[in-house]
Amino acid sequence: xxxxxxxxxxxxxxxxxxxxxxxxxxxxxxxxxxxxxxxxxxxxxxxxxxxxxxxxxxxxxxxxxxxxxxxxxxxxxxxxxxxxxxxxxxxxxxxxxxxxxxxxxxxxxxxxxxxxxxxxxxxxxxxxxxxxxxxxxxxxxxxxxxxxxxxxxxxxxxxxxxxxxxxxxxxxxxxxxxxxxxxxxxxxxxxxxxxxxxxxxxxxxxxxxxxxxxxxxxxxxxxxxxxxxxxxxxxxxxxxxxxxxxxxxxxxxxxxxxxxxxxxxxxxxxxxxxxxxxxxxxxxxxxxxxxxxxxxxxxxxxxxxxxxxxxxxxxxxxxxxxxxxxxxxxxxxxxxxxxxxxxxxxxxxxxxxxxxxxxxxxxxxxxxxxxxxxxxxxxxxxxxxxxxxxxxxxxxxxxxxxxxxxxxxx
Amino acid sequence: xxxxxxxxxxxxxxxxxxxxxxxxxxxxxxxxxxxxxxxxxxxxxxxxxxxxx
Numbered sequence: 001x002x003x004x005x006x007x008x009x010x011x012x013x014x015x016x017x018x019x020x021x022x023x024x025x026x027x028x029x030x031x032x033x034x035x036x037x038x039x040x041x042x043x044x045x046x047x048x049x050x051x052x053x054x055x056x057x058x059x060x061x062x063x064x065x066x067x068x069x070x071x072x073x074x075x076x077x078x079x080x081x082x083x084x085x086x087x088x089x090x091x092x093x094x095x096x097x098x099x100x101x102x103x104x105x106x107x108x109x110x111x112x113x114x115x116x117x118x119x120x121x122x123x124x125x126x127x128x129x130x131x132x133x134x135x136x137x138x139x140x141x142x143x144x145x146x147x148x149x150x151x152x153x154x155x156x157x158x159x160x161x162x163x164x165x166x167x168x169x170x171x172x173x174x175x176x177x178x179x180x181x182x183x184x185x186x187x188x189x190x191x192x193x194x195x196x197x198x199x200x201x202x203x204x205x206x207x208x209x210x211x212x213x214x215x216x217x218x219x220x221x222x223x224x225x226x227x228x229x230x231x232x233x234x235x236x237x238x239x240x241x242x243x244x245x246x247x248x249x250x251x252x253x254x255x256x257x258x259x260x261x262x263x264x265x266x267x268x269x270x271x272x273x274x275x276x277x278x279x280x281x282x283x284x285x286x287x288x289x290x291x292x293x294x295x296x297x298x299x300x301x302x303x304x305x306x307x308x309x310x311x312x313x314x315x316x317x318x319x320x321x322x323x324x325x326x327x328x329x330x331x332x333x334x335x336x337x338x339x340x341x342x343x344x345x346x347x348x349x350x351x352x353x354x355x356x357x358x359x360x361x362x363x364x365x366x367x368x369x370x371x372x373x374x375x376x377x378x379x380x381x382x383x384x385x386x387x388x389x390x391x392x393x394x395x396x397x398x399x400x401x402x403x404x405x406x407x408x409x410x
Numbered sequence: 411x412x413x414x415x416x417x418x419x420x421x422x423x424x425x426x427x428x429x430x431x432x433x434x435x436x437x438x439x440x441x442x443x444x445x446x447x448x449x450x451x452x453x454x455x456x457x458x459x460x461x462x463x
Contacts, residue, residue, distance in 0.1 A: 078442070081447060084450055085449070085453070088457055089453065091457060092453065092460070095457075119445075123442060123445075169463055172456060173457075173460050176453050176456045176457075180453045183450075187442075216457070335433070335436060
């Protein structure tokens with residue numbers, strides 16, 4: 001397939017990731033009050049872990065995933081590292097929102113795309129040989145998305161009254177989360193230039209993620225008994241956290257494919273358009289912007305859309321692709337594998353009976369939690385919610401169709 | 411010990427051309443490993459300070 005086709009596929013995956021990562025924020029809004037940051041983080045990550053055994057496993061099957069991991073087993077270390085980075089960053093964001101509010105915290109951790117851009121350039125040859133025109137589009141586009149996110153966050157959220165100490169700790173937490181998330185893309189990119197499939201990487205990633213967040217919850221919630229009673233107390237709201245985790249899995253898969261096909265520097269800013277989708281959920285479904293000025297919202301959205309357009313039009317030229325290939329060659333030489341090695345054949349994607357049993361069990365967990373869920377006392381515009389869900393599902397279907405047709409989810 | 415079995419699996423199943431120690435050395439001398447590991451340690455430390463404050 002031509003580089004241009006892969007670029008357009010990566011760009012589409014970046015936008016689809018934005019929609020689903022934005023949707024992941026919506027269910028969490030329903031249960032944000034009354035629970036500790038560790039419990040909220042644990043609930044979402046448990047949802048991610050269970051969701052991992054539904055759609056992604058159905059796409060490729062466990063046989064394929066295990067063989068892929070077996071061919072590059074050193075990447076298990078990086079997948080677990082990435083999961084741990086995500087878990088610590090996610091918990092820091094919950095503290096940041098608690099201490100300084102979303103309006104201050106979001107722009108600070110949204111700098112993750114700039115951190116990712118730096119690592120992509122330094123470690124993986126991204127933008128090397130890209131020429132001034134392409135480089136300016138990517139860097140300015142990423143900066144525009146951060147500026148747009150700042151405007152949107154200031155326009156749509158209100159900061160709590162800050163004590164000096166809470167403000168300092170909230171800002172430190174948000175900045176720390178940005179650095180951790182930006183750094184998490186090092187393992188992502190390393191895996192994909194080695195030829196690993198995103199579905200395989202995410203499988204190991206969720207173990208690192210769940211293990212870390214469980215460790216954090218046990219350490220800070222005062223042990224297993226206390227944690228179990230807190231989970232029991234939170235049960236009516238757990239479904240919403242799990243649903244957020246489910247949306248996150250889809251968004252993160254698209255994000256991983258974006259990183260695979262267009263790199264960190266381009267893929268991450270595009271998936272950070274999740275703020276626009278978060279805004280759509282907040283403003284249209286939850287009515288968060290009523291009584292607030294529309295001007296900064298419109299300006300922030302336009303700036304963000306302009307930044308996304310600039311990045312999506314900056315396809316990597318041949319010289320930059322050569323620099324990517326050199327980074328891949330470094331991996332091959334260092335770890336002694338052949339990225340073109342055959343072996344991931346169609347018989348490896350054949351499903352076994354127990355995979356369907358695992359799938360049914362994972363869906364059963366969601367159904368059981370849904371039967372225990374209580375509708376939260378929040379007003380929702382159901383018409384807008386329906387429209388956004390249809391748009392998100394549309395992006396999912398088109399994106400999945402493109403991935404299947406062009407790469408067979410490769 | 412499960413972690414020993416896991417480490418053994420990684421080392422045994424990497425490229426057949428690579429020796430065990432060579433692979434371990436490759437990981438432990440890789441900046442791509444130490445950079446995220448250092449950031450993770452700093453982030454966990456920051457989280458500990460904020461949560462205990």
